[in-house]
Every structure is written in C-alpha cells, then in structure tokens.
Amino acid sequence: MANLTPELEAERKRICKIAKDCGLDCFETIFELISYDQISQFASYGGFPVRYPHWKFGMEYEQLSKSYEYGLSKIYEMVINTDPCYAYLMEGNSMMDQKLVMAHVYGHCDFFKNNIWFSKTNRKMIDQMANHATRVRRYIDRYGYDEVERFIDTCLSLENLIDRHSILNGPPKMTEPKPAINKSEQFMFKVEKSYMKNYINPPDKVADQKAKQFEIDSQKPEFPAEPVRDILSFLIHYAPLEDWQQDILTIIRDESYYFAPQGMTKTLNEGWASYWHSYMMTRHILNDSEIIDFADHHSGTMFMQMGGYNPYKVGIELFRDIEERWNKGQFGREWEQCDDVRERKNWDKKTGLGREKIFEVRKLYNDVNFIDEYLTEDFCVRNRMFVYKLNKETNQFEVDTRDFKAIKAQLLFQMTNFGQPIIKIENANFENRGELLLHHVHEGLDLQPNYMDATMQNMYKIWKRPLNLVTLMDNEPQLFRYDGTEYTRHSLGDEKKSEPEQREFPKS
C-alpha cells in the first residue's frame, strides 16, 4: 500500500526507530504520499477513504480545496485512529515538513493506542465506514436519493446528542418497555344511539373510572426511569422508525461515538504529538540546514491567535510543565503547602519522575481532567494567560482578567461536552401523551434560538410526537414546545406555575 519514495521510506524507518527508543508505543503506521486534491478529499471525509454519500462532505471539500488553491490554508498532517494506523503525507512538501509530520504522527499513534478513552474504539473503522456507505447506498437505491438525504440531514441535526460518559461503557442497554399512550376514556363503551348514552355509560360510573385511571396514571413509573443523555440511542430504541431509518440513525450514532474520544482529547493529543515531534526533531532528526525552517514551522503551529484557543500550544506547554515539575519533585503535600516564593523557585528534589509522569498522563486523562488537575496558577502566570471578552462598544476583544480561577473555569467550560450544550431526555411520556420532555442543563450560556427551533423540528420528524424543551433563556426559565405545526414558548415564571401545561416544572 505505502508508496513512499525511497528517501522518505528511509526517513520513516529512522523516525519509527527513534520513536520506539523514546518509549512511544504505536500501532504499525502506514504512510501514504498523496496529492493535495486527495488530501482535501480525505480530510472532508474525516480522514477516511470512503464515507456514505452526503452533500456536507462536498461542502467541506469545496472549502478545503478552494482555500488551498487560494493559498489560505494547507493540511500538513492527517492520521486515522485505526490499527494499523494510516497517515497521509502531501506530495510536494519539503523534506523537513515530511519528517516533522512523521514525527508528529507517531506521537498521535502512540496516543491512540494507549489513551484509555480510545480503548473501546473500533480499530477497523475504515471497513466499518465503508460498510456504512454501502448500506446507505442500498437505501438510496431502494427509497430514492432525496428521501434518504432528507433523513440523513435530520439525523445529522441530532448527531451531537450522545453521552460522552458511555464511551467507556459501550452503548447503554435500553430495555424498559415503552409505555402505551393512554387513549383518553378507554373505559367508555361505544354508544350508537345518543339517547342510550346515560344507560350504557352511567355518569357516576364514568367519574369513578376516571378517578381510578388518574390514580393508575399517577402511579405509573417515570419513563425513562433516569434522565437519558444518550438521546440518539434512546430514539433508536423507542422512536417509531422504519427499519432503514433506524439503521441510518444507528450509523450516525456509531460514527458520532467513534469521533467523540478525539474531540475529548484534542488538547492532550495535540500536546502529546507536539511534545514528541519537537523532542525528536531537535534531538535526533533535523540536520543543520533544516533547523530554521523547523523553528519557523513549529512556532507557526504553536502560535496562539488572539481570540482563538490553540490546543497545540496549551497541550505542549502543560506536558513540558508536568515533566519539569515531576523531575524536580514539585508536587505533593509539601510543595502545595510551601508559601515561600524563593524556596518554590529553587525547589529541586531531583526526583526525575517527569518522563514517567507524562506517559501516565497520556494514558489516563482527557482534556477536562487534564486541565483541571495540571493547570496551575504558576503555569498561567508564566504563560501570561488571560480571559478575553468582546467589548461590544469597540467590537474588539479585550483582556478581561488574569485571575487564575477565571481562566481555569473558562477553559473547563469550553471543554466540557466539547463546548456543546448538555441536553437530557427527562420524560418520554410527558403529560401521559407520549410527548418528549427535554431539559437543557444551563451552564451560563443560552441556546441559539433559531437553531434550537430548527433542531426541534428535526427531532419531531423522528419522534413524531410533540416535543418540549426546558431551558433558561434571557435569565428566565422557559418551555419551548413544537407540536408538529406550531412552535410556542411558555414562560415558567412562578406566577404561571398553576397552568396545567407547566405543572411538572421546574424539575431538578
């Protein structure tokens, strides 16, 4: 498969050996030399050679290939988390660039193989994706392009509604039976002649039955018993879908879960790969003539733009910081309790545990607990970090604060759930009418209203019963409802609590 030139192949062997000597533990890695057009294609397919047909890949491709042609951006490196690992080199890059990419890729490879969040991913995903493509094409043949495309659009709209926590446990098993929707007044007999009404269904009997029914309803267990984060799986199990639709939704969910760990470990992964490319390049790989180019390229990658977060930069700096601290023994109770600035500055217990520690970090952490545990005040001060905010008057970003807690809170917020809102299914038989009640766990930011509206309409297409979403909008608890034709909002303010529509809220 690999089609490297003899020069590149020689370098690859050398770099592979160096990586191994550094302690990196990779899957076999296959490099392919491809043209920019191919790399744009693979990149728009998320790194894979074959995906199901969909215009979003076409849009991605259009943007990537255009921005390359106009010289606005260039993809240097791409690597797929499979076993063996596939990575791509671009034709026409300089030798130094190719070596840099290879060193970087071995870092990623080691990370994919060893980080715990990847322990459950399907390492044969290339085949799996190709199977997905075949299945979708088969449905297209049977049900028509437009029909299938419309359904995929709908599914993609819900793509991010998965539960990151079940990455390690595998998809949740949903075995509860879906409660039947109660048709009102089932206990009434059919009356054909209206004058017989009161004889066939005596009013007092009916009232009696109603009360009983109400009792039964109110004792019915909640469905689902616990709020559900994995909305996609829930819909796959309980929504009234045709077989092919269920299969497509499953495809979207599986792909979503496949990509999830990469989103969860972006900073860690890029930091790790950058740490190792820098380490290996400067110590073992570069020759004298390449050092300037390398420095230029490396610093370009590490540059932290104003108004943008650079995972490469934060990642590599944190890894270096951790290594230094554990080399000098700057951890543990004694270190934490020491207040003497001078003593802290010269603290060196020569523990030499740094290398071991960073390998441990790359194994056990994801971005959230990585930042939570290793982002220290010293680190923020040394790296001159700050929180910026948009000044609406000047329409410019301004430094807001250099307070350590604020920086950390901001970073953690950005990373929790990939910076995406957390939405749960609270009740799938809301008001005993088979309606869906969703709850947005508000963490300081409102949802984008027009997108929320459109997404709910898409979810309705799958659930086929009215949807309700509780969220905080403009500092006011509100319930948004879409019943298939109309989109309404109801305030959940205290004074209106008595209205039947809102009697179950707010819920903790």
Added chain:
Amino acid sequence: MAIREDQSRFKSIIKGKVRDDFKRYVTNGELIGRREDEFVKIPIPRIDIPTFRYGPKQNEQGVGQGDGDKGDGQGGKPGPGKGEAGDQAGEHMIEVEISMEELAEILGEKLELPKIQPKGAKNIFTEKNKYTGIAPVGPEGLRKFKQTYKKALARYISSGTYNPQDPAIIPIRRDFQYRTVKKTQMPYTKAVVIYMMDVSGSMGDEQKEIVRLESFWINTWLKKHYKGLETRFIIHDASAKEVDEDTFFKTSESGGTLISSAYKLCQQMIQSEYSSSEWNIYPFHFSDGDNWSGEDTRLCLTLLREFFLPHVNVFSYGQVESKYGSGQFLKDLQKEFGTDERLTLSQIEGRDKILSSIKDFLGKGK
C-alpha cells in the same frame, strides 16, 4: 472519486438556493459589481445543519495568551457578520461562484424563457481549425510527448526489449507524434445588441440603475446563445452619440429629447457594419417615454416601420417610469404597431418589475 458526487450534490443545492432567491439577486445591483470575467460571486446564507448549540455569546469570551492589562484591546476582531443590534446573529454568508452560463440557465428556467432561434444564417457554416488530430510528422513545437512515449513503450514491449529494472525508453523517428490541424464545420451565428438610452434630464439615477440591471440580465441571456456577442451603446438627448459601456450607465445630460436622433445613429450603425443577412440584431431602447415633439415621434415610427422591423430580429422598447416623463411614446408605439411580433414593448414601473420586463423582452424566443 466519490467526493465529486457529494460536491456536485452540494453545488446543485446551492444553485437551488440561488434559484429560490433569484428575484432578490436580479433587483440587487451589487451582483454586477462582483462580476469577474466569466463568473459572478453570489453571497448566500451558509447552508447548515441545525444542532443544539450555544448562542453567539460563546465566541465572545475565551482564553488568550500574551501581554496587556485589563481593558487592553487585543486587536482581533470577531468573525464576519455585522453585529447590528437586534439583528439575528449567527447568519454566516458564504460566497459561491457561479458562471455566467449557469446564471443564464437559472434565469431561463425561472422565467421559462424559450431558446432563441437564430434567424436566417442557419446554412452558413465556417470552417474552423482545431488542433485535435495526430500525425506522424509536424513541427517540433507541436510534438505530443505522451503519445510519443506510449508509442515508444509499445514498441519496446512488443519487441521484447523492455527492461523493468532499467525502464529507460528512447523514442526513434517513427515513434514521434504531433498535433495536427483538423478542420471542423462550425455553424455561424453572429449577434449584436445595440442599447440605446435616453439620458435627458428626466431620467434619474434610479431609472438608469434599472436600465443597467435589465441590460445586464439581457446580455447574460443573449451571451448564452451567441458566442462572441457584440454590444454597442448609444446615448441620446436631443442628439445621439456612441459611447462605451461605462459612460453609458454613468452619463447624465440635461436638455430635450429627440428619440429619432438615436434611431438614426443606430440605423447608420446597422447599415454600415451589421448586414442583416448575416447578423442577428437586437436593438434595445430605454427611455421614460417623453419625446420633444409629435413630429419627431412620427419620424421614429417611420424609421421603425421602414427600416428596423424588417431588418432586426426584434426591436425592444422599455419604458422606465419616472416622475417627469409623460410616457407618451409607449402609447404611440402601441397605437401604431399594435401586436406586431417584431416589436416588444415593456413598461418597467420599478425594480420589482425588472424580471417580468425581461420576460416581456425575451419571452418570444427570437
């Protein structure tokens, strides 16, 4: 490559969006400003798959690195998109490039315009030279390397002298292949559009903008049917002169209006340069319908009847509504010619009517 399929699907979705919103683009002058050779750039809302996501505030805050105190500007500006108060945020626009040809197609579909039947000239063919042939002899400058190589390779393989270890191929004399001329018959159609516009005092900026938009779209449509379409521009008030495109749309004169002056100049132009047996001729005249005198109008009518209508494909007159114009000329034409097929009349009350007016002009398929 499978990506091509997705890409063309994406492009057809885009084109559908342009089609849905076509009227807005027609009446909006900025599109013409974005013309680049054969392409126009059209801003359309980014097509997006909706998901639950945070509102615009998400991008207003983040972590950065560097010097500066509280309140110091960071220079960076938030992404594109005008942040007007109360405006719907998050509407990203992307620009798509659409070729004039495609644009003309959309115009045609939208207005259900018939294909133009070039008049006469059907049997006139020209011979054109195209370098599509291959010959064993020719000048070195036209040597086709690939074909030569293939030929040589074939010779090596068939003679059994090809050595994969040393795959050098040395072509000999009889391997060489050259491009050569092939004569092709091309149907021969020539077309000229002559735009005439009244620039007298009563034609305001808005009226001229309407003419500009309308002529742009007419040009687009005609260009699709006639390769190498010629365009000429004539402005007139009491006297007429030929100008270039730029001047045509920018000039504003004052004074009286003698429509016949323009018609006479146009007549000269046609007589001297565009013989009607060879050329498809499309004169367009735009004015606010005011003419100096009834006598001049009569002269125009005579010119039309005796010269223009027999010689041109179709003569089009567009009357742009203006505060000052009486609109008399249109009525005179209607009275005189009634429903003559060779004359199209259109009244353009405002920007909204541009599309229907284009339909008036081009709907006959002539």
